Amino acid sequence: MLVFYAILKGQRRHDLAEQTEFDVAIIGAGIAGASLACELSPDVSVLLLEMEAQPGYHSTGRSAAMFVDSYGPPPIRALSRASADFLESPPKGFSESPLLSQRGVIMIARNDQLTSLENMVGDLSDSGGVRRLDAAETEAAIPILRKGYVAAGFANDRVSDIDVNALHQGYLRKFRSSGGIIKTASKVIETKHTLGRWQVTTSNGTYAAKTIVNAAGAWADSIGKMAGAEAIGLIPKRRTAMVVAAPSGVNPDSWPMVIDIDEQFYLKPDAGRLLISPADETSSLPCDVQPDELDVAICVDRIETAFDLPIRRIENKWAGLRSFVDDKCPVCGFDDTVEGFFWLAGQGGYGIQTAPALAVIAACLIMDRSVPQHLLDHGIDLADLAPGRSTLKTDRKENLKRRIS
Structure with a gap:
């Protein structure tokens, strides 16, 4: 002892x-x-x-954290489920504002990614709040999704933004x-x-x-x-993120977060703007990591390919380190x-x-x-x-x- x-x-x-x-x-x-x-x-x-x-x-x-209890390997999911009560109802006086706010996530897949989508839907079959979407339903849920880009998607309603x-x-x-x-x-x-x-x-x-x-x-x-x-x-891995303007006259705050089924990019509403990332995981030495311009360019290309969202200017960009062991x-x-x-x-x-x-x-x-x-x-x-x-x-x-x- x-x-x-x-x-x-x-x-x-x-x-x-x-x-x-x-x-x-x-x-x-x-x-x-x-x-x-x-x-x-x-x-x-x-x-x-x-x-x-x-x-x-x-x-x-530097984290744009979400609460997704269906995210990650089984031990992570268990820890997330065990953390839910605290995040939903923190002790009195812990925070002046709620720690969670409803967001929702839609994972999207092109025709060549349908196997990945079906595998994930099967893996999460016992999770409540998960719904498979066809192409039309996916496009209807994401107003700026480029027509014809997706073949299917699935929505997870049990997802929230975390006030980090x-x-x-x-x-x-x-x-x-x-x-x-x-x-x-x-x-x-x-x-x-x-x-x-x-x-x-x-x-x-x-x-x-x-x-x-x-x-x-x-x-x-x-x-x-x-x-x-x-x-x-331990392997630190760089993750790049940036903020861009939403389409003119559009407030995206009620939209779900959108993630490529193979995690090649994501897009998330952020206080009237859009936070985007190439979802990169580049090995790095421990440091005050900064965004790489190639990752920024890759992100812009992937986002413009998937969404009707011409990116004229990046308002802010940064990178952070996410450190993993093998499992x-x-x-x-x-x-x-x-x-x-x-x-x-x-x-x-x-x-x-x-x-x-x-x-x-x-x-x-x-x-x-x-x-x-x-x-x-x-x-x-x-x-x-x-x-x-x-x-x-x-x-x-x-x-x-x-x-x-």
């Missing part, structure tokens, strides 16, 4: 900002780190470290109100484990903690290497060989919509508590999230199952 040491006795609340010893230090203040910090802070002392001047500067702050900023800031606000400390502009330079505790040296000070959590996004394998942990094979599922658990080192990485393009459930699971594992049954009932298996899961031995899988029983 993880034994937590207390904050120094007699320490006053106004001295907390100068505190250097914590139960848990979390590296990375994006949605993963912020949500876990919020879950842990009512019970233990938590330090949240962020290398940038503001939390969520990289992937979280409201979700992220809600977690950070609740974390601070529980006495949590966040240090920005604090890039981790060195980690050292001695006598049962970690010393974390940053560009803004040195801190001690019993446990460190690696929620560093695209930099997670670098942090793992620094701590002496085996790499999880495209998160890595959540203590490292096999390095004491007190916890992974919370590899959320890929699903990190926002799975954050509520994944944060609770991570907090339970760190504090050696049982994961709530109401989350597990959605089909979550901790063995699917564990570090080193591709080589997990049978006995370890059984131990994980016993932990949640």
